[in-house]
Amino acid sequence: MATPAGETTRLSPAGFTHRLRADIERLRDEATRQRKLAHRRAEFWARTDIVLGFPAALLAATAGAAGLASADVRVPAALAALASAGFAAGAGFLHSDTRRRANKRARHAWASAEAKAMVALGQQHVTHQDLSDLLECRQAALAAYDNEEPQPGST
Structure with a gap:
């Protein structure tokens, strides 16, 4: 129903409470979605860190051992060292560990928001x-x- 120009619509106390609950439910649902998404992202970045970091370490160790073993394997050792450097550079470029930590922090923060919304919705x-x-x-x-x-008291 439209109101004439210049008039404001006032909600009844029950209507106001209903709108507050609806907003809190929307925030709870958003927090639930974002918590799950942050969890999946943290897992992805943890796997990425392992997928890039482990081969880099393994290839570096293999290249070092092979390069010192004999003169005949120095070329393959150099190639392994180059591959290791590529994996290490990729890991450094992507900052997967930093992203994993950020998503874990976000997951905990979204879980806190979700819990507070559940508590608020449980109140009469x-x-x-x-x-x-x-x-x-x-x-x-x-x-x-x-x-x-987050700074205490900041919005």
Whole structure:
């Protein structure tokens, strides 16, 4: 129903509570999705770190041992050393360990937001302060991806 120009629509207390609950439910659902996504990303970056780091270490050790063993295997040893350097450079370029840690921090922050939303929804009466607290938790979770520690009291 449209209101005439200049009039504002006021919600009844029940309508206000219903809208607060709906917003908190949306934040809870977002937190659940983002927590699961951050978990999958953390696992991906952990696997990437292993896939690039282990062969680099193995090839470097093999190249060193082969290069010292005899003069006949110096060319293959040099090729193994080049491959090792490529894997190490790829791992360094992707910063997979940093990304894994950021996603683990984000996963914990999203889980905290999800839990606070569940607690708020379990209460008989929700207030705008509950929603405000959840929005702060959401901001902290978003900041976790940027390798930032949330500041107390910041939004």
